[in-house]
Amino acid sequence: MMKPHKIIILFIRREKIMRSKKYVVSVLCAIFIFLMLCGGCQKNDKDDATAKGKEITYFYNASNEVERKITEEAIKRYEKKSGNTVKTTTMEGESYKTKIKTSVASNTLPDVFNYWTGEQFQTIVESGNVMDLSDLVNADTEYKQQFIDGAFDEVTVRDKVYGIPTSVTGQIMFFNKTLFEKAGISEVPSTIEELEEACDKLNDAGITPIICGSKDRWPLLGWFSYLAVRYGGVELYTDVTNGKSDTSFANPEFVRAGKKLNEISQKYFINGSMAIDSTAAPAQFTAGQAAIFIGGTWDIGTFASEDHALENIEFAPFPAAETDEDAVYGGIANCMAVGASSDKKEEAYDLIKEIMSVETETKKVEETGSLSCMKVDVDKDKMIPLAYDLTEYFNKRASGFFPYTDQALNPEQAERLLNAMTEIIASPDADVEEQLQAIK
Amino acid sequence: MKNVKMRIRLFYMLPAMAFFIGLVIIPVGMSLYNSFFEWNGINTKIFIGLGNFKELIKDKQISGALINTLKLTFASTFFQLPIGMVIALLVTGKKTKFKGLFQSVYFLPVILSSSIVGILWTQIYEPNLGLVNLLLEKLGLERFQHAWLGEPQTALYAVIFVMLWFYVGNYVLIYYGALESIPSDILEYSELDGVPPVTKFFKIQLPLIWPTIQLTTMLVVVNSLRYFDLIYIMTKGGPNHSTDVLATVIVREAFDSMRFGYGSAISMFLFLLGTIFIVIINRLMKKESVY
Numbered sequence: 001m002m003k004p005h006k007i008i009i010l011f012i013r014r015e016k017i018m019r020s021k022k023y024v025v026s027v028l029c030a031i032f033i034f035l036m037l038c039g040g041c042q043k044n045d046k047d048d049a050t051a052k053g054k055e056i057t058y059f060y061n062a063s064n065e066v067e068r069k070i071t072e073e074a075i076k077r078y079e080k081k082s083g084n085t086v087k088t089t090t091m092e093g094e095s096y097k098t099k100i101k102t103s104v105a106s107n108t109l110p111d112v113f114n115y116w117t118g119e120q121f122q123t124i125v126e127s128g129n130v131m132d133l134s135d136l137v138n139a140d141t142e143y144k145q146q147f148i149d150g151a152f153d154e155v156t157v158r159d160k161v162y163g164i165p166t167s168v169t170g171q172i173m174f175f176n177k178t179l180f181e182k183a184g185i186s187e188v189p190s191t192i193e194e195l196e197e198a199c200d201k202l203n204d205a206g207i208t209p210i211i212c213g214s215k216d217r218w219p220l221l222g223w224f225s226y227l228a229v230r231y232g233g234v235e236l237y238t239d240v241t242n243g244k245s246d247t248s249f250a251n252p253e254f255v256r257a258g259k260k261l262n263e264i265s266q267k268y269f270i271n272g273s274m275a276i277d278s279t280a281a282p283a284q285f286t287a288g289q290a291a292i293f294i295g296g297t298w299d300i301g302t303f304a305s306e307d308h309a310l311e312n313i314e315f316a317p318f319p320a321a322e323t324d325e326d327a328v329y330g331g332i333a334n335c336m337a338v339g340a341s342s343d344k345k346e347e348a349y350d351l352i353k354e355i356m357s358v359e360t361e362t363k364k365v366e367e368t369g370s371l372s373c374m375k376v377d378v379d380k381d382k383m384i385p386l387a388y389d390l391t392e393y394f395n396k397r398a399s400g401f402f403p404y405t406d407q408a409l410n411p412e413q414a415e416r417l418l419n420a421m422t423e424i425i426a427s428p429d430a431d432v433e434e435q436l437q438a439i440k
Numbered sequence: 441m442k443n444v445k446m447r448i449r450l451f452y453m454l455p456a457m458a459f460f461i462g463l464v465i466i467p468v469g470m471s472l473y474n475s476f477f478e479w480n481g482i483n484t485k486i487f488i489g490l491g492n493f494k495e496l497i498k499d500k501q502i503s504g505a506l507i508n509t510l511k512l513t514f515a516s517t518f519f520q521l522p523i524g525m526v527i528a529l530l531v532t533g534k535k536t537k538f539k540g541l542f543q544s545v546y547f548l549p550v551i552l553s554s555s556i557v558g559i560l561w562t563q564i565y566e567p568n569l570g571l572v573n574l575l576l577e578k579l580g581l582e583r584f585q586h587a588w589l590g591e592p593q594t595a596l597y598a599v600i601f602v603m604l605w606f607y608v609g610n611y612v613l614i615y616y617g618a619l620e621s622i623p624s625d626i627l628e629y630s631e632l633d634g635v636p637p638v639t640k641f642f643k644i645q646l647p648l649i650w651p652t653i654q655l656t657t658m659l660v661v662v663n664s665l666r667y668f669d670l671i672y673i674m675t676k677g678g679p680n681h682s683t684d685v686l687a688t689v690i691v692r693e694a695f696d697s698m699r700f701g702y703g704s705a706i707s708m709f710l711f712l713l714g715t716i717f718i719v720i721i722n723r724l725m726k727k728e729s730v731y
Contacts, residue, residue, distance in 0.1 A: 097696075098696055101481070101695055101696070101698055104482060105480075105482065105695075105700060106481075123480075123482070123698075127481075127483070128482075214590075214679075215589075215590070215675075215676075215678065215679070217678075270568070271567050271568060271587060272566075272567025272568065272586075272587025272589075272590035272591070273587075273590065274587065274590035274591070274678065274680075275565065275566065275588070275589040275590030275679075276566075276567075280566075411696065411697055411698045412698065415696055415697045422678060422679060422680050423680055426592070
């Protein structure tokens with residue numbers, strides 16, 4: 001038995017240790033709680049400066065980093081001028097479409113948002129969720145005149161203006177000329193037969209002919225729709241996508257396009273294209289993984305991001321079939337709109353005017369190579385040469401545009417169309433006609 | 441224990457009940473209501489009675505998704521639980537060195553966010569640049585190379601594998617806790633009696649932690665039936681619906697095709713399926729706890 005005072009000392013020591021442990025634990029807990037609270041109420045430095053301004057919510061999807069940077073600069077200019085703050089949310093294309101559709105269903109559209117034009121946009125307009133901007137736009141003739149002719153056609157539904165058009169985009173065939181030279185291809189293919197011959201040469205030289213981001217499905221439309229228009233013409237395409245009553249996707253020219261797509265995908269697409277999405281595809285093309293890529297004007301920013309890649313990349317119109325149809329897949333395909341439940345119509349309109357201003361658009365055209373639907377005066381030397389050439393081609397030599405297929409159909413049909421695309425490239429003996437029949 | 445009045449008991453339960461009713465019961469009820477309508481989220485709802493359910497039964501993408509969901513559930517149950525148990529046993533042994541390290545290592549994947557895991561593994565599975573195919577090439581096994589997430593035949597199993605890796609740590613942790621809670625004298629007696637380890641496991645440890653086994657089985661089944669995250673991130677249900685599960689079909693029908701009535705009907709079907717499974721599991725695993 002230990003001496004009493006030793007027991008007491010041990011007891012006290014134990015108590016001290018226990019107490020110090022509890023002390024440490026309670027201090028840690030306090031720190032944690034403090035950090036959580038701090039993290040929860042993160043103050044925006046903007047809030048202090050413009051505490052009396054209104055907050056405008058803005059959703060958009062920037063196709064590349066450069067475009068996003070330019071948009072952010074425009075937003076900052078607006079914030080300075082107006083004293084309001086803008087809260088932005090951005091995300092990638094397909095998820096963005098889902099987000100907007102969800103917001104429409106739950107009536108939580110933001111003050112300002114970007115979207116594509118076409119029947120999908122019309123569906124959203126007809127839901128009553130988009131603010132009618134006719135009074136503001138029609139009174140603002142000075143602003144309207146800065147746009148090219150016909151720019152407002154796509155955003156006008158039943159004579160009312162529901163949005164401001166943004167960019168003119170288009171998809172075209174990009175190719176890597178260094179890889180072409182390696183395979184011994186001396187001339188850029190101008191017909192579909194020549195394209196197939198070129199792809200055979202690429203295969204023989206051990207180079208992957210075509211890359212396509214099939215995982216996201218819509219890149220396949222870059223092939224299908226072009227083939228369909230080359231075989232059937234723009235009028236037929238417009239009739240089918242506009243829903244004329246006695247037309248369907250299973251007409252002979254479209255079936256021929258589908259079968260050709262099936263062949264091309266089996267013989268020339270990169271291995272495992274169904275696992276490659278629409279952001280990985282241009283990146284891999286830039287890195288020289290394949291020779292041919294049907295890309296968009298929005299991809300030029302990606303091409304420019306890697307040093308020296310632009311030197312190897314050139315564009316050509318999609319090869320022709322028997323006719324000399326050379327319309328470009330694209331057009332005025334995007335717009336900015338205001339949510340109907342917004343109480344800041346004036347402020348939203350001003351924000352749109354700042355983002356869609358000659359100043360911003362000039363910068364965008366110069367730095368990302370996109371095409372603008374505003375009349376901009378671009379300094380050729382500031383532009384990426386590829387972008388400048390493409391702009392010249394669109395403005396001067398192409399006969400016109402035909403609209404993006406998945407936006408021209410209503411949401412349900414668009415889903416079926418995209419579905420059909422993956423089914424068509426899935427296996428050598430896919431039933432193209434059956435797939436296309438199911439769309440409408 | 442003092443007899444606490446019913447009123448007071450209910451009063452203390454009130455906050456949790458309010459959350460549960462508000463965030464679970466009411467939305468499920470609304471979903472059930474919506475499933476009898478044709479509604480695109482925008483225009484007025486059109487009452488069509490059992491129309492959505494009739495379409496559901498005939499819909500081929502649903503029967504395909506159902507099969508995938510069941511495959512996923514079975515794979516999860518019969519791989520995650522046994523593997524989790526084996527790892528837990530290895531980690532609980534008194535003689536195991538670095539016990540803490542092993543516990544952390546196996547549990548680590550669970551802490552990662554499913555978005556990161558999904559993107560990470562998508563890169564690993566990339567057909568031309570990813571680690572898996574690169575490794576196979578270095579080993580000279582090129583003929584086994586596949587576009588893992590791009591081919592309908594391999595996609596589902598590729599995703600299931602990632603799921604197993606991701607969630608097995610959960611069950612390791614639960615089983616570890618359960619095994620540790622067995623009184624150590626029982627195990628010591630069995631060792632003294634010379635009981636071989638396998639028998640020790642099946643006849644002594646397993647019956648003693650049976651309630652935990654019941655719990656984990658129910659957890660794994662219910663979580664697998666409604667699983668969504670990794671599949672949506674890695675393949676979105678493709679290619680060609682080969683990795684579609686009921687949850688991805690619901691999201692696609694409701695939000696992409698804008699058919700909220702039909703999406704709600706499929707959700708109700710999933711709800712019913714889950715309920716049936718739970719009842720079956722309860723019946724099958726009914727056993728008096730051994731104490």
